[in-house]
Amino acid sequence: MESLIGLLVAAPLLGAAVLLLGGRRLDRAGHWFGLAMAAVSFVLAVALFFDLLDRAGEERTLHQHLFSWVPVADFRADVAFQLDQLSMTFVLLITGVGTLIHLYSVGYMEHDERRRRFFGYLNLFLGAMLLLVLADNYLLLYVGWEGVGLASFLLIGFWQHKPSAATAAKKAFVVNRVGDVGLSIAILLMFTTFGSFAFAEVLPNADSASEGTLTGIGLMLLLAACGKSAQVPLQSWLGDAMEGPTPVSALIHAATMVTAGVYLVVRSGAVFDAAPDAQTVVVVVGAVTLLFGAVVGCAKDDIKKALAGSTMSQIGYMMLAAGLGPIGYVFAIMHLVTHGFFKAGLFLGAGSVMHGMNDEVDMRRYGGLRTYMPVTFVTFGLAYLAIIGFPYLSGFFSKDEIIYAGFSKGGTEGWILGGVMLLGAALTAYYMTRIMLMTFFGEKRWQPDANGHEPHPHESPLTMTVPMMVLAGGAVAAGFVFDAGESFVHWLEPVTGLEHGDSPVSHGQVSIAATAVMVLGVAGAWFQYGRRPVPVVAPTGSLLTRAARRDLLQDDFNHAAFVQTGSYLTRGLVYLDHKLVDGVVNGTAASFGGLSGRLRRIQNGFARSYAVSMFGGAAVLVAVTLLMRAV
């Protein structure tokens, strides 16, 4: 069975290679091939899943050692895979959602002449992501980590002719690179501490290292996670990443890649458990991002950016949960999976809407679309209910569990965390309802686009709607499945461990409170957007609103802090390099030239003056010899 793991990764990579190198002759059928590859890996994943289910809880870990990668002295990095329940969960999510979104893209990218390359990139992403979650050591994980970064770079900038897209792609990659530095430093620390960076050798011995070191490792891992999962302070790239085609946003920037950070933290749980300080930081980051994303989500008029804000916020939940340690790991992953379903669903819905609206993204130009695209409306609506935590839909379970875990952290922290998360829940309900209302309800507000095409909304083709239905189904059902007999908990427990903190409040109370704040949020949104007509041109709004529209000034800050100073620095250095470093050299050369020019004068061409120097020299020689003999 183990040998299948390699195939799992290989299939999409093969697809990518074929599609990207294949050339134009593949243009016609290429996308089907890509879809097939994704499907193959999904099938393999399912097969492996059942293979795991057959085993007992502890033997549910498969290893496959392919070859030794970089052996230099006692530095040993192998290309080896480890498939345990945690990886399996991700593999299923990735391949499943991935396959669906491949299918969706077949319809969505129909009219793009570079569709073949798009599928190539998607396959590349799948391969890298699977590598990330299947690696059995951090260095190989790093490869996948950067791989998905590359794929996201390529896909965000897929429409490269748009400068905005190109810039966004570059921004995403660079910001991620900052995170990657964290990951590499963490790996370096592991190597110097444990002499290895394989999960099997680092994690079991984590507690043997000093807490300081572990805190360092933890913080560096967190930095990496922040970069990949768009957590404060490295969150700025996610909003711009929406420049990419919508399927990309759904797959990479909602369901899978951005959750890699959570995977990293949960995977390195052992390290964090031994480093409480690091954990606290993780929790704080999670909490801050949670609110940050929610606030941003409330202000955006661009449907995708609003959803991006929501993504940040939801991942904030997961981070927070992961920061809680064994209390929260399981629920972090659980929320991650459910979020994968409904957020992907939401994005696909948004994509379908844009598909029908000439790629219009401003929600103020939508309105009343429910009659025009019913399927989209229903699926989107279900996903919406799921995310706001409507009772007995998937979001309800996962989020409540996290909130409960937050409370069960105990003490004031518990109350603070719980409160923050409830607030977040309210905001979630608010902005999601806002999106819902602005898009599907109210009177139609759309207008001709730049080149005068009157949009005539229509339902999307089957290739697009089917995935949406499936995901909506997932969004509805996942909660039940996971909660039924705590199956999910038992599934993950052997890997992540599970503790039950002492919560001051009971599960029931949490659920009630969550539902209550959810209702509050929905009501608030309805009062603002449901009752009165939505203005086509955004009102100036309060200071907070305007700040939130500008992503709470994060970009302005980054620009002032890094971009500006950086450009000044580089320009200054270029000047210095030319004037100072080079100037010294050229100056020396010039001075030598001048000197020799002067010395040349001595050569006046008169034989007699040469003779003088000759005899002078002779005299000197005689003098020297005499002196020598005298001495």
Place this chain on the structure above:
Amino acid sequence: MSTLTTLAAETSTSTGEAVQFWILAPLAVLGGLGTLLLRRAVHSALCLAGTMVLLALFYLANGAYFLGVVQIVVYTGAVMMLFLFVLMLVGVSAADSFKETLAGQRWLAAACGLGLGLLLIAGIGQASTGSFTGLAEANGGGNVEGLASLLFTRYVVAFEVTGVLLTIAALGATLLTHRERVERNKTQREQAEERVRSGVQLPPLPAPGVYARHNGVDIPGLLPDGTPSELTVNPTLRGRGQVREVHGQALADLAALEQRTSAYQGRPSPAGPAPRGTALGGAAAPGDGAVSTDAEEARK
């Protein structure tokens, strides 16, 4: 010869040699100074020749008889003559001006000269060895034989090479000074035509000197009217300012001659001098005859 060998055999120099040295050395130095300081190249050459002769004497005194002779024969004899020849080619009379043209050259030269001299002398003084071995046994079999035996045994290769060197030098000298004739030389006829075309002095130049008494090349011949002719004397002489002036004497002779003839014919001497032109004119014919007789006398 034997005396000379004994002289060289002494290991400490005789007073005789000392006397000789103290007399001759200053002269040699004077010669050197002369070579250095005299303005006319010829004089420098002569001074140098003198110095060389003196040096030859010193060689002899040092028991280098062969070299002494060679010095006189080769140097003073051949080399210096060569110098003088070249000087003639270049112009004997040309005298250098001692006005220094190179800035500071003179001072530098003085400094170098003095410095070098002092240093050398100091060096010799430092290297002073009280005693010395004379050439007694070295010259035992005669100086020339000794040299010869060395020259043809140990130094034979060098000797041969110098021979080659001399040959090459001779060749080189001829090669350098030889001038390739570019155009064929003119025939007499062409030369004559050329002269006619240029229209200067077709007949041969008139002879210098007049009236038998003075036919030196430095006296210009007189034209029939008694004026001296420039053509008759060598321009070089004139350039050197060595042309003797003729007028007074010639006219006096003329007057004397006229008196004698008038006395011989018994007619009274004319009152007052006849107008010059006619007198000369009249005197011209016999003058010519006299010249011819003069020439005859000169031939005898």
Place this chain on the structure above:
Amino acid sequence: MNPQNYLYLAALLFTLGASGVLLRRNAIVVFMCIELMLNAANLALVTFSRMHGNLDGQIMAFFVMVVAAAEVVVGLAIIVMVYRSRHSASVDDASLMKL
């Protein structure tokens, strides 16, 4: 008397010759001064041979003479050529030995 005096004399003559080379402009005179230097050297050699009691010094002097002769021949020839071409025997007129 110590034959070193000969050496002193040689040094003196040599210096005179050297100064002559430096001071005089007439190529021929310069040449003569060089000859003077050579002769001074010869005198020294001869004296040395006497001091050391072997004839090698004289041999050297002999070779010097020969070479000097050769040199004079060629040198004078050169002077004559130069004189022909530029009607002057002044060493300063040929100041072309510069860039």
Place this chain on the structure above:
Amino acid sequence: MSFPLLTATAVAPALGAVVTAAVPAARRTTAKWLAFGFSLLTLALAAAVVLRFDTAPGADRFQLTESRSWIPDFGVRYELGVDGIGVAMIALTAVLIPFLIGAGWNDADPVEGEAPANRRWRPTQGFFALILMVEAMVILSFAATDVFLFYIFFEAMLIPMYFLIGGFGDRAGEQGEEGQARQRSYAAVKFLLYNLAGGLVMLAAVIGLYVATADQLPEGTFSLQAILEARQSGELDFAADTERWLFLGFFLAFAVKAPLWPLHTWLPNAMGESTAPVAVLITAVVDKVGTFAMLRFCLGMFPEASEWATPVVVGLALVSIIYGALLAIGQRDMKRLIAYASISHFGFIVLGVFAMTSQGHGGATLYMINHGIATAALMLVAGFLIARRGSRLIADYGGVQKTAPVLAGTFLIGGLATLSLPGTGPFVSEFLVLVSAFSRWQAVGIIACTGIVLAALYVLLLYQRTMTGPVKAGLEKLPDLRVREIAVVAPLIVLLVFLGVYPKPLTEILDPAVEHTMSDVDRTDPQPQHDVSEVEAAE
């Protein structure tokens, strides 16, 4: 004595140079094919070297050795021999040259219309002959185990390089023809002076080395092996400051060659003005001799001095890393940008060399190879692009990927390799260097890590500005890569990916050599604070 394989490997290109240069003016194509053939022959011989090289644990350090007396009076011998590092570098050289020749296929053709100076005017022949000559010199200096011999080739390779830089600039300058000529000669002279200056100091050190050995050994020697053995056996032990002076003498030359801040300014000029293949030749082949020599000579012969100088050298290396990257970001000229990127990379290499751990030395050597290939890929594609548009200014480009997708793709891959993306060769080497630096001095490792981000910046900025966005005016008809160009770039990319995924063959060749260098400097790798194995033993 067996067949002198190393000599043959070096003689082949030299012979090729002579033959190529002799081709008559009219037969340009013949000359090109001849040069290409000879470079392939060299490649074959180099392959033979790799195969003949024995990586078994017990094998001698220097293999395929040849030794003939040359100048007995000074103990100068014609001694060749390779350890794993040398083998790897020779292989790199031999692999790259054919691609460079292929890439520069038309670079040296006389411009149409301009009448040749005379009938015997043969720029093309000269161009390829010079390249082959450089190859010969480089291979010899990689193989020489006699310091004096090494010095000779180290200097001799300047001559052909000088003519390559000064004589064959790319025809895409900012200012007119004569302006370019001025720039070119300036660059060439600068290159020559810098390297000569360094070389002369080194010559002094070489002589000093002879004297120093003559003091202690029965007779002075230049033989690296002899010196190393003498050091090991302890019969040769320099006085502290003697050793330091000698070290400085050698190091200066190598620091100029592998441009280390602040001796780097010749590189941007040289690479900017010369044609792309020559630029690659400079940075990927010739400069490697410098870093290689640091590893082999400086560390091998003067371990104490190297240790003494380490703080300064490491500092300079860090400065080079950051400084080079920042300047790369600030460049307006594509080729100068790549040049500054190379400076940054050389910083990494030097860092790896002087971290004095096995990972460092192995990583540095891997880095030399990977950087060679990666820069070759990037620079050659850039060269193709420049040749098409006739401008080196980044600002003149935009939206190229629309009109020439393949070109853009290869350019991107080259760029990603340059920013050492995992999965490409440079990642492995860079990470090894980081590991070594970090395990010696944590702070240094962390600072070096920032270089990663900067690398991403300059590469992606370059890509974004040139390849993406709306198509710039004048680029609408930009032709995509031709078959020849693809044939040049594709293998390099394959190589990059292969080395990124499976560098094991290379590391196997390197490992013994690395162990030897480690024993030269007798340092051991820093042990992890909590060695897992002993922890497990404790449990």
